[in-house]
Amino acid sequence: MSEYQNWFNSTTGKKVVENLKQNFFNALYFDTQSEAADYICSQITAGMQVAFGGSITVRGLGIREKAEALGAILIDHGVPGLDETQKLEVMRRELTSDLFISSTNAITTDGYLVNVDGYGNRVAAMIFGPRKVIIVAGINKIVHSEKAAFERLEKIAGPMNMKRLDRDTPCTHDAVCHDCKSLSRGCRAYTVIRRRPTHTPMDVIIVGESLGM
DSSP states (O other): OOOHHHHHHHHHHHHHHHHHHHOOEEEEEEESSHHHHHHHHHTTTOOOOEOOOOOOHHHTTHHHHHHTTTTOEETTTTTTTOOOOHHHHHHHHHTOOOOOEEEESSETTOEEEEEEESSSSSHHHHHHHSOOOEEEEEEEGGGGSSSHHHHIIIIHHHHHHHTTTTTOTTHHSOOOOOOOOOHHHOOEEEEEEEETTTOOOOOEESSSSSSOO
């Protein structure tokens, strides 16, 4: 990454952090994913119930493995081998965890978090339930407006996540959102968090690198 790209990412990320703070989030900027991972791990203690929102970003940071090494009790519906009933039960437990860690589909330069979900578990946990929430996002998730955020959900996050989840939806065939009525559709619950929910302590971390989808 060139020095000019680093400058651009840092300047953009820090500006968004200031706007997030104006919206009552505890917002932080880190140049690298390793710095972000170190901060997240500093919030984890032995015996803490740590839950995950099915995030490629968080997985890429290795937080699950680091949390386990720190002695945390992991609550993760993404564990292989769970059937649908077991997965739903784990999702319900995630809602009352000590710490819920996830990413966001988009962050506007005004400091709004914009997301789309299939089950609704991830967006529900962001809003209320866990004792604390940490949202971590790469610089690639920043967009200029709510309209641009929803376009990102439609044109990038939606199709890529449906492909990742091996869903039989039109977008997994041509990478184009059709606003489909497929039973396999994962874009069902849309949320915009413009201010930190009153009773949900939330850290929003911006990383000056591209992370996730």
